[in-house]
Amino acid sequence: MNNLSTATASSAYVPLRLRDRPLALRAAVVALGTLFLAASSWVEVPMVPVPMTMQTFAVTLIGALYGWRLGAITVLAWLGEAVVGMPVLAGGAGGLAHFAGPTAGYLFAFPIAAAMVGWLAERGWTGRGNLLSSFIAMLLGNAFILVMGGAWLAAMIGVEKAITFGVTPFILGAIVKSALATASVEATRRAGKPTA
Structure with missing residues (x-):
């Protein structure tokens, strides 16, 4: 059993390796992650009833870089900022109303998607330079968000x-953002490789 755990840990690639870092550093990383999520929200293509943003790119990338626990905590912290009215959502919006409107299903899906991608990253899906498995992990996170968001929206306006x-x-965007997140993780992996 210990050998299996060791093998899983060695195949995992969560670049920032935050699990065992001091609490103050993890808190700072969470704060930086919420800023990144806010910035990704402000990159917006206005659409009705749901705008297109870079949020799903940021959510999946944070999951892959931070791991499932800290990734989910970071996204929840960002959503908490939105709840209290900070301008961190699409178009600089904030407030509780967004958690009952057309975008609520997507918002509720975000921390679960970050945890899902982080969980896969911790099991080696984004490590060892395997771009296909990394892309699939990102795409699964994006697909989950679309399914949850679409289901919530269907309850409001019909299937x-x-x-x-x-x-x-959002399907083409999900594919492109999954590829971009994959490239970002791969660039981080290569930058973190020890040199001979």
């Missing part, structure tokens, strides 16, 4: 409209 306006327009 057909939810697919038309809340899922289909």
Whole structure:
């Protein structure tokens, strides 16, 4: 059993290796992560009823870089900032109303998606330079967000409209953002490689 745990740990690639870092450093990293998530929210293509942003890129990347626990905590902290009215959501929005409107399903999915990608990263999906498994991990996170967001939207406006306006327009973006997150993790992996 110990050998299996050691093998899993050695195959994992969570670049920042934050699990055993001092609490103050982890808190600082969470704060920086919420700033990154806010910045990704401000990169926006206005659409109705759900805008297109870089949020899913940031959510999956944070999961892969931070690991499942700290990734989920970071996304939850960012959502907490939104709840109290800080301008951290799409278009600089904030406030509790966004957690009951058309975008709520996506918002609720974000911490779970970060945890999912982080969990896969800790099991080696984003390590060893395997770009395909890394891309699949990112794409699974994006797909989960679209499914949850689309399901919430379907309850509000019906299945057909939810697919038309809340899922289909985001599929290509999900693929591109998954590739971008994969490239970002790979660049981090290569930068962190010890030199001979």
